[in-house]
Amino acid sequence: MGLLSKKDAALIKDPLADNNPITIQVLGICSALAITAELEASIVMSISVLFVLGVGNVVISLMRNIIPSKIRIIVQLIVVATLVIIVDLVLKAFAYELSKTLSVFVGLIITNCIIMGRFEAFALGNGPWKSFLDGIGNSLGYAVILIIVGFFRELLGSGTLLGIPVLGDPIEKTGLYALGYENNGFMLLSPMALIVVGIIIWIQRTRNKDLVED
């Protein structure tokens, strides 16, 4: 990345792997469990978080010297809530269809601990440009895990990807189903998301021993 200095580039790259918000920092787990039953929902959530975390990090970073430390968590909460409400209102007025799709995610974004986590850990102590990169990097890292989990849950749970059947028709018994394959309804439930995330963490730590804590 020619545009960014080495340090800046690291802000984007680290959260994608060795400092991933979900698998390493354990932020944003709740939404990773709740909405990954379908790939499409995972993608929509990832984009929403990308926007809110990118803008939110910049706003908090700009305010970092004037926020009273005693009430900083409340201030952060207000900033996220305001951003999300503004986006929701504007979408409702000018892109109604899209707002219907996103409305379910609004509540999930506000309570998403990845947002508060990055405000607290990064934006409060760094400049706006760095905070913006950190926001983008972390939401991309979050997106990668969400999309992997969503991919496997939808494929194994419903036999579809983005709503398109890829393994045949389970009722007509075509494709794989003709051979006796069955969808695993268990994959649609939240505990299986936790297990998929667990497997990702396992693979990641096997490949990079530095991440293993004693």
Add this chain to the structure above:
Amino acid sequence: MEKRTDKNSYTVIFAIAMVLVVGALLAYLASSLKPTITENERLEKQQNILYAMGINENEGTSANFVSTDDAPELFDKYIKQQLVVDYNGQATENDQAYLIDVKKEQAKAKDGGVRQLPLFVGEDEKGKKYYIAPIRGKGLWDAIWAYVAMDENMIVQGAYFDHKGETPGLGANIKQRFFMDDFIGEHLMSNGTFKGINVAKGNADPKNNDKTDNEVDAIAGATITGDGVSAMIRKDLKLYVPYFKNLKQ
């Protein structure tokens, strides 16, 4: 040395200023965008009603409404009558019936009042009549609602379901074609009495061949939303039974 931002007085002033700024900003945005939002909601109601009677732009397996530009014109064309029905099945015409807020009417009934029941009579090109009723109930997290189109015998001809905040991928799938289309042809009555339609787990009829069993197949992982759909149909559509009885006499 104590930082300036650690002082109590600073904290209080900051908090007050922040609340004022944010409050004013949101209040301004909400009130200036309200007319556009209300208009969008009005058009959506028309689209929903038309969808239930089969006036839609469905392609493949996805559910698509008619465009918002065409909705008012098509609504006038296909919806021949807008009625408000009472508990005895007496109907009065009211061309603003589609604006009746079912949520408020339900609240009225809860407080001992009398509920207005909107009903829309649609007619397609072939002269087939549809009776479309809006219903509302509770899902897992928040409200769910639907527009159900029926014929004179209370056999479902089409349905549109929607929700406020069901889980994406699970309960939210009630607004998917595979769920909504299952209701088409399903009987609400059983041997002359109202039975509703049960969203059933393990009804051993996943292809929904038996239309008279008062059951459709449930969505895996969305038990409570499905139960909410059953309850909503049972409670709200039952109120329309007297109207359909009168219709046959």
